[in-house]
Amino acid sequence: MMELTRKGDYAIRGIVYLAGQPLDRVSLLSDIAAAVDVPQTFLAKIFQQFSKSGIVKSYRGTGGGFILARPPEQITLLEVVEAVEGPITPNRCVMAPGECERDSFCTVHPVWDRVKRQVRTMLAEISLKDLTCG
Amino acid sequence: MMELTRKGDYAIRGIVYLAGQPLDRVSLLSDIAAAVDVPQTFLAKIFQQFSKSGIVKSYRGTGGGFILARPPEQITLLEVVEAVEGPITPNRCVMAPGECERDSFCTVHPVWDRVKRQVRTMLAEISLKDLTCG
């Protein structure tokens, strides 16, 4: 259980690469894809999600490409993961109150809630700066 | 990400129900399935896995059924979840050393390792006794 999908894996690779570039340098998708060894068309979808989430800024046309929307120390691993994988929810119960009819008498509920918060906290403590070698 | 499958959910329901029964009482699969509202044929598979993992003991034939293999305070939620879902591995990297070719230079690696250990610890701290109302 709890496995990151390939998409999430690719997403992290791509964004970490971008964070490792000079911050004012606009990177081509094709360059990123080649550098981190991910199919370009697939990575395109991922970066579209980043763009919508406000993690990267994109520029179209000649000389276009991607750039981090904020400095690396202000982007957390949690943000990156949730941008492409959706919210972290160990169990459907945890999602929204009332979503689970067993809600009121489900003793396992609070356990998943703790797990969820702990994991989110751990991921939120890591920034892209921590993940680049420089 | 990190979502428990339906199988894991059912597994927990079933085993918690069993832990809530008198400990010397052999429960029929059909009773358990009805009580926790899970298709009996599916729950059968789950309890077979429990049986192999040594979480429950099974008896065949007339008067047969299932019973916890150990007292509820000695069975952890971690055991139950891993019995049916397999090991908790947030990222393929974390599995075995060398499994990931990016291993040596993957800065994200240690993060997933921490997440994995934290989650396992939290689940290992909860026993079936904690999950039954009595």
Added chain:
DNA sequence: TCCTAAAAGGACTGTGATGGTCCCTTTATA
């Protein structure tokens, strides 16, 4: 203004995991 470079976005597809069902076998009891 046209051509070209790039991202945006929609539609489509193969594959594998999930969530089951069905049926036969084995084991035990009465």
Added chain:
DNA sequence: TATAAAGGGACCATCACAGTCCTTTTAGGA
């Protein structure tokens, strides 16, 4: 020996995942 139960194998439908492909939009440059 009939019956009650779990064990186990085979099968199947659906859906998410992991991509591909093609068209559209946006922007620069000649």
